[in-house]
Amino acid sequence: MKKYILFDHDGVLVDTESWYYLACERALADIGFTVDRDRYLRDMRLGLGAFDQAVAAGVTEPEISRQRRVRDGYYQGYLRTEAIEIEGVAEVLAELSQHVRMAIVTTSKRADFEIIHEGRQILPFMDFVLVRDDYRQAKPHPEPYLTALRRFGATGPEALVVEDSARGLNAAVAAGIDCAVVHHEFTSSHDFTLATHRIASLAELPGLILEA
Template sequence: MKHYILFDHDGVLVDTEPWYFEAGARALADVGFTLDRDQYLRDMAHGNPTWTQARAAGVDEDTIDRVRDARNAYYQHFLRTEDIEIDGVVDALARLSQHVRMAVVTTSKRADFELIHATRDILRFMDFALVREDYTHAKPHPEPYLTGLRRFGADAGEVLVVEDSARGLGSAVAAGIDCAVVHHPFTQAQDLSRATHRIADLAELADLVVE
């Protein structure tokens, strides 16, 4: 039985991934570049940034710096104004919290993470949250989840990771931790074959973990 769960954040606890793409696409459109969604998803699966396509097309770094600032502003606007809830998350976490200890391991920047959770109940179920500033190497590197293991003082066999993307799955696998992948339409075309479990939603995770 697993005693700890490390949750990815975007696409697992809140539905932010489409808005992060939209923010980057809009910012790049402002400088005349069209961000291809399918290639973006392929880049994301390997941990490559939003700007990979633009750089390959010859967009210079000064322009990318300006676009990055615009993307961040668009994204925070979306976080304030769009519906990013995932149905059933809080109920599932409430049930799980009676049986396991939980934490968040995310590539979200602290400012975005704090904005998302300023008015939500998700973090009350978590022992801690690791954001992008809390480790050096981002997913698919194993460091984020290895850092989570150390924070819990847990062995890998006691822990389950919950992810929705190939990048996050790769991080969990590299850290030697079993991973349940929850369905999300934004990442469903990615190679998720290394997952220990495939689940439709977090309610199904509760059924899986709680014996």
């Protein structure tokens, strides 16, 4: 049985992906740039985003920097006011906590992460959290998950990663860790052939852990 679970965050534990996209779209629309949503979804597999589209179209670096700050404001506003819960997450974590140790490994910025978890019942189940500020190279590089293994004093075969994106899956595979991919609308077109498991929701995760 696996001893450790390393959770991705956005799209796995909270439903924030669509709000982040809308914040990007809105910030770039403010300067007259229209984001290609289909391209955005494809680019997610490579770790690219809406602002990469704007750069490729010739939007200047000062404008990009300014609108990223605008984007952050819009996104944090959505995080404070919109529904981002994924039903049943706390219950699943409570069940898993009886059998394994858990951590979050996310590309979220610390400021956004802290807003998300104001008043939520997720962090008490975690041994630690790694946000984007805690490592140098982001997914699909293996560094985030290798850092988590070191924090636990664990080996790859002892752990399971739970992800919803191809870049997260690739980071797990590169780190030598099995990965369960949970379905999310935003990443449903990604290539998940390297996943150890495919699950429709986190409700299936305790069964995987206890049967392993």
